[in-house]
Amino acid sequence: MGDAPLIVAVAPNGARRGKADHPALPMTPDELAREAARCREAGAAMIHLHVRDADGRHTLDADAYRAATAAIRRAVGDGLLIQATTEAVGIYTPAQQMAAMRALRPEALSAAVRELVPDAASEPEAARFLAEQAGAGTLIQYILYDADDVRRFDDLLARGVVPATGASVLFVLGRYSAGQQSDPRDLLPFLAAWTRSLPFAVCAFGRRETACIAAAAAFGGHGRVGFENNLLLADGGVAPDNAALVRQAADLAPLLGRPLATAEQARALFAGAST
Numbered sequence: 001m002g003d004a005p006l007i008v009a010v011a012p013n014g015a016r017r018g019k020a021d022h023p024a025l026p027m028t029p030d031e032l033a034r035e036a037a038r039c040r041e042a043g044a045a046m047i048h049l050h051v052r053d054a055d056g057r058h059t060l061d062a063d064a065y066r067a068a069t070a071a072i073r074r075a076v077g078d079g080l081l082i083q084a085t086t087e088a089v090g091i092y093t094p095a096q097q098m099a100a101m102r103a104l105r106p107e108a109l110s111a112a113v114r115e116l117v118p119d120a121a122s123e124p125e126a127a128r129f130l131a132e133q134a135g136a137g138t139l140i141q142y143i144l145y146d147a148d149d150v151r152r153f154d155d156l157l158a159r160g161v162v163p164a165t166g167a168s169v170l171f172v173l174g175r176y177s178a179g180q181q182s183d184p185r186d187l188l189p190f191l192a193a194w195t196r197s198l199p200f201a202v203c204a205f206g207r208r209e210t211a212c213i214a215a216a217a218a219f220g221g222h223g224r225v226g227f228e229n230n231l232l233l234a235d236g237g238v239a240p241d242n243a244a245l246v247r248q249a250a251d252l253a254p255l256l257g258r259p260l261a262t263a264e265q266a267r268a269l270f271a272g273a274s275t
Contacts, residue, residue, distance in 0.1 A: 004269065005261035006253045007222035008213075009046035009081075009201065010039045012242045014228030015058035015089045024241045025227050027052050029071035037075040038243035039226075043250025045266040046081040047072065048110060048224060058089050060100035069106075081263045081270075083108040083141065088115045094122055098129045101138075108139035108270070110170065113153050117161065127161045134163040139270040141168045141201075150193040157196070168199040168270050170224065173212050181206035184215035191219060199269055207232040210248045217256050225249050 012026050012035050019025060026035040029051075036047050049072075051064040069082055084106040086097040094116050101109050117126040133140060142162065144150050153169065156162040173186040182204035194200065201222035204212035209230045213223030225245040233239050234248055253260040261269065 003258055004220065005265045006217055006250075006256070006258040007045050007199075007201065007261040007266045007269065008043050008246055008249045008253075009048055009083070009222070009224040009226075010036075010044045010242050010246050011048040011050075011203065011224055011226035011228035012036070012039065013050050013052075013226075015050050015085075015087055017227060018056055022227055022231050022238070026242075027056055029068040032068050033071035033075040035242055036072045036080055038241060039246045040076050040079050040263075042243040042246040043253075043260050044080065044246045045261045045263045046083055046108075046224075048083050048085060048226070048228070050085050050087070050228070058087070058091065060086065060092055060097065062100060062103040065104050065106070079263050081108055081139070081266045082106065083110055083139070085109070086111045086116065088112075094118065094126065098125070101133065102129075105136065106138060108141065109133065110141040110143055112143040112145070113149055113156070113162075114145065117156065123156070123161050130161070131163055134165040134167070137166065137271075139166045139168070139267070141170050141270075143170045143172060144190070145172050147189040147193040150190055154193075154195060164198070166271050168201065171200060171202045171216075171221075173202055174205040174229075182208055182212050184208065184212050187212065187215050187219075203229050205229045207234060207236050209245065210234050210252070213249045214252050214256070217252055217258065222261075223249050223252075 017025055026032045051068045053059040171190040174180045174182040201224055202212055202216040203224040226242045239245050250260055
């Protein structure tokens with residue numbers, strides 16, 4: 001795993017920020033397509049996709065996803081693995097999240113374990129949905145926010161609630177809060193609790209985003225960067241666009257003795273995951 005290709009994903013907008021936060025934050029399908037092309041050129045293999053409604057608000061609407069996906073495909077072809085988010089943002093229930101993905105049938109999706117499987121009562125329906133998605137070939141990335149999430153994910157995997165097929169995880173180093181600054185040491189509790197050989201990646205907040213990606217990559221992991229979590233370059237200056245953040249992360253690959261993954265390699269790595 002340590003010398004496997006390094007997957008750099010980009011999360012270019014997220015659910016919370018808008019043009020007031022950064023004028024280059026992409027929101028429309030055309031803006032997302034242009035940003036996707038720049039990020040691919042900078043070294044991204046995957047895009048973590050959020051879409052907005054006509055008023056710029058977070059939505060899981062399948063038609064909005066289809067419009068954005070089509071625009072990105074026109075811009076980059078199959079050159080990026082497109083991952084749809086199921087993020088609730090306090091708006092969507094687990095049933096609505098699952099219904100949205102069933103309607104969309106994405107190539108890949110991300111789901112926060114604590115949102116999609118909040119308690120024992122939710123496990124049977126979540127298990128049906130996840131088995132259905134994995135069986136259809138959807139690559140599922142499970143978002144974990146702390147070591148307790150890691151241990152719960154391990155239990156769900158052991159009991160078959162979460163299928164191993166096409167599974168990976170994302171460790172979130174920090175929280176959506178004012179002034180949040182992640183640190184590479186934030187990864188240590190996750191790694192201490194992690195016992196699986198599934199692919200893992202990290203995302204982080206603030207100017208040390210790239211340092212956090214470097215820490216994960218040194219342990220065989222992957223990284224997600226972008227305006228969803230961070231607007232700053234490593235030197236503390238405001239990034240001109242998402243591609244600048246992708247380029248910083250992509251530049252780590254040769255320093256760590258790992259080739260930079262293409263989209264096809266990312267698909268193969270995620271699809272070939274084992275526990």
